[in-house]
Amino acid sequence: KPPSMDDLTDRLPLIRYTRRTQMGWSIESQFKRMGLTLPGKLEFDSSEDVIAMVAAGRGWAVSVPSHILHGLREPATLDPVPFPGPGFHRTVNLVVRSAELGTVPAEVHGLCLEVLARDVVPRIHRLIPWLGDGFELAASSLERF
Known part of the structure; x- marks a missing residue:
């Protein structure tokens, strides 16, 4: 069973796309619609940086398949799981x-x-x-x- 966002937040920090990017804005809007306020100390502009931080074990992130593919260097270092809420469409x-x-x-x-x-x-x-x-x-x- 994939971990919930609460489980993830208890164990690791949320690594965010900055809200100045379309991806960051979309994710934050989804969190707001779901009534979630998630702490996160690390924000990045690029998918490479977000995915690299997650792959290095520094935290977890919400992302889309194309960004994961774009930012990932070693596929074995990530375990993508479904978003535990209403999905995204792009x-x-x-x-x-x-x-x-x-x-x-x-x-x-x-x-x-x-x-x-x-x-x-x-x-x-x-x-x-x-x-x-x-x-x-x-x-x-x-x-x-």
Whole structure:
């Protein structure tokens, strides 16, 4: 059974993304919606720093799969567990002005999808097998740009 946030907070400090980042703001908003006030002395701007501190045993953090993958150097040093509360949802969009840049947006879209499908999604599923379809390419992203 994954530890609760109370269990984690009793044993280790919370390592936060600074509230000046979108990730930090999103996590803090979720804590607020859940009525949680969690102490945390360490705040960082980057996923590399947050994940490195957790991997070094300095504390625990709330993060998203892509940040864990991005910040992790040695997969065996972390044990990602499900968030013990309402989950997070995030969508990444490619936005361009219409009738500009010719075929470049479609090429970038295709390249991004290729890299995500070939490299990122499988690595995340290997790192966090319990995630299942919680990290996937949205069907709409597979449509032609």
